[in-house]
Amino acid sequence: MSAAICWFRRDLRLADNPALTAAAHDGRPVLPVYIHAPDEAGAWAPGAASNWWLHHSLRALAAALADHGLPLIIRQGDTLATLQALIAETGAGAVHWNRIYEPALIRRDKGIKQALREHGLEVHSHNAALLHEPWTVQTGTGSDYKAFTPFWRACRRQGEPSPPLPRPPRLQAPETVQSPPGAPHHADNAAVDALGLLPAIDWAGGLRARWQPGEDGAHKRLEGFVAATLAAYASGRDLPAVEGTSRLSPHLHFGEIGPRQVWQAVQIHLARGQTGAGDWLQGAEQFLAEIGWREFAHHVLYHHPDFPDAPLNPRFADFPWQDDPDGALLRAWERGETGIPLVDAGMRELYATGWMHNRVRMVVGSFLVKNLRLPWQAGERWFWDTLVDADLASNSLGWQWVAGSGADAAPYFRVFNPVRQGERFDAEGDYVAHWLPALARLPAKHRHAPWAAPAAVRADAGLTLGVQYPHPMVDLGASRQAALAAFQAIKKPG
Numbered sequence: 001m002s003a004a005i006c007w008f009r010r011d012l013r014l015a016d017n018p019a020l021t022a023a024a025h026d027g028r029p030v031l032p033v034y035i036h037a038p039d040e041a042g043a044w045a046p047g048a049a050s051n052w053w054l055h056h057s058l059r060a061l062a063a064a065l066a067d068h069g070l071p072l073i074i075r076q077g078d079t080l081a082t083l084q085a086l087i088a089e090t091g092a093g094a095v096h097w098n099r100i101y102e103p104a105l106i107r108r109d110k111g112i113k114q115a116l117r118e119h120g121l122e123v124h125s126h127n128a129a130l131l132h133e134p135w136t137v138q139t140g141t142g143s144d145y146k147a148f149t150p151f152w153r154a155c156r157r158q159g160e161p162s163p164p165l166p167r168p169p170r171l172q173a174p175e176t177v178q179s180p181p182g183a184p185h186h187a188d189n190a191a192v193d194a195l196g197l198l199p200a201i202d203w204a205g206g207l208r209a210r211w212q213p214g215e216d217g218a219h220k221r222l223e224g225f226v227a228a229t230l231a232a233y234a235s236g237r238d239l240p241a242v243e244g245t246s247r248l249s250p251h252l253h254f255g256e257i258g259p260r261q262v263w264q265a266v267q268i269h270l271a272r273g274q275t276g277a278g279d280w281l282q283g284a285e286q287f288l289a290e291i292g293w294r295e296f297a298h299h300v301l302y303h304h305p306d307f308p309d310a311p312l313n314p315r316f317a318d319f320p321w322q323d324d325p326d327g328a329l330l331r332a333w334e335r336g337e338t339g340i341p342l343v344d345a346g347m348r349e350l351y352a353t354g355w356m357h358n359r360v361r362m363v364v365g366s367f368l369v370k371n372l373r374l375p376w377q378a379g380e381r382w383f384w385d386t387l388v389d390a391d392l393a394s395n396s397l398g399w400q401w402v403a404g405s406g407a408d409a410a411p412y413f414r415v416f417n418p419v420r421q422g423e424r425f426d427a428e429g430d431y432v433a434h435w436l437p438a439l440a441r442l443p444a445k446h447r448h449a450p451w452a453a454p455a456a457v458r459a460d461a462g463l464t465l466g467v468q469y470p471h472p473m474v475d476l477g478a479s480r481q482a483a484l485a486a487f488q489a490i491k492k493p494g
């Protein structure tokens with residue numbers, strides 16, 4: 001029987017992997033392949049933090065496949081040409097992959113499917129990444145959704161998602177790539193290393209300390225979250241100082257775990273009736289709705305391919321952004337040197353760990369777009385390079401939400417006050433103190449606005465503004481007014 005290629009992409013797992021299951025159907029030999037071709041993603045080739053994650057996730061995948069006696073074949077270069085060469089080398093008769101919903105990759109994949117089929121190959125794509133593929137959820141008039149709540153209601157009306165697939169029970173390598181009997185199988189780490197995904201200067205210590213990329217790490221994270229955190233999700237999810245959310249986002253982005261598996265884990269826990277308490281049920285429902293936001297982001301991107309670059313609401317194209325000729329304003333924001341503690345703490349958490357709490361993402365985004373009046377696309381790019389969960393759909397949705405220009409976005413007149421947000425969601429100032437040690441000796445009530453603390457209190461805490469920690473780069477009240485005036489200028493006449 002000729003082998004089937006399983007082309008791994010954003011589905012770096014063995015369980016609930018429809019492409020792998022289909023490739024291995026009927027005991028057919030499987031050739032697992034990863035092809036590194038970042039340029040094919042067009043303007044949105046993965047950033048540095050994503051590359052760090054990918055390196056480790058590929059190593060984990062290669063090790064998991066080696067345990068089953070399968071080598072992960074790693075190549076670089078034009079994907080179609082590479083697949084064709086592999087087919088010629090191995091005599092593979094079929095190719096399976098799981099779909100990605102990004103505009104440039106949809107175009108590429110369509111071309112590959114057509115070209116391979118023309119050469120007589122059996123080619124199938126599958127859904128591993130979503131509960132509801134973008135074209136399967138429609139309004140009553142057959143169009144796409146622009147708001148989350150009706151979208152999610154329509155998804156829920158479709159009933160429970162299908163259960164996840166088990167790991168294929170038996171995987172067999174084609175004879176041409178089998179190890180001699182009795183020889184141990186080793187993952188080819190050198191092939192992963194050769195992709196050059198790790199940074200030349202090692203800045204990734206904080207990422208290593210925080211994350212375990214790969215399928216095992218994803219399952220540990222899910223199990224730990226469901227067992228220990230989900231019960232308090234409703235009250236803890238907005239508090240950046242505690243681990244109140246799942247931190248599954250990078251695992252979901254790279255497909256080390258899929259939403260069907262996450263959904264099932266929550267349902268099993270609910271069915272066991274672990275607590276029965278209202279807060280618990282509310283937390284579970286809210287958590288599933290966050291998975292729904294991920295679905296919605298993919299829905300919007302699929303139906304609006306220029307969503308990452310252009311405001312969904314065209315009026316925002318004329319927004320009068322602030323001049324930042326030498327990039328100093330943007331740089332202060334990127335480095336967490338704005339003098340606004342919650343913003344700076346978030347930006348430093350991002351740089352150190354590759355992740356930032358959702359509440360703080362909204363606050364730093366609002367500060368960039370509204371208080372500094374810098375284009376949301378500049379923030380989107382920085383997140384793209386620094387987040388380990390950088391995801392074209394969710395990042396675009398997040399930034400257009402913040403800017404007020406997207407689907408179901410924050411109203412333009414909502415300008416987060418980072419001091420109020422800090423006092424509300426980081427009441428003890430623990431989050432700020434952790435990421436900004438210069439503020440740690442201030443009493444909690446002054447940590448979110450050190451400039452407003454009495455001089456003697458600052459002196460007691462060993463803090464001189466402009467020395468250990470900057471003065472605020474803008475006046476929050478005046479910049480809010482300037483933002484509102486700018487938004488007024490682009491409002492629909494009449």
Ligand SMILES: Cc1cc2nc3c(=O)[nH]c(=O)nc-3n(C[C@H](O)[C@H](O)[C@H](O)COP(=O)(O)OP(=O)(O)OC[C@H]3O[C@@H](n4cnc5c(N)ncnc54)[C@H](O)[C@@H]3O)c2cc1C
Pocket residue numbers: 237245246247248249250252253287290291292293294295297356357358359361362365383387389390391392394395396397398399402
């Ligand atoms: C400006 C901005 C940019 C963002 N960029 C990204 C991004 O590049 N990648 C990304 O995955 N998320 C992004 N988000 C959404 C959200 O902040 C993260 O998904 C969340 O913080 C991840 O943490 P978690 O896994 O602990 O979330 P949990 O609260 O545990 O949620 C579970 C899962 O639901 C999904 N999810 C949760 N909130 C959202 C949301 N608002 N939109 C889409 N999916 C969501 C994620 O997959 C997440 O892992 C962004 C939000 C904002 C405001």
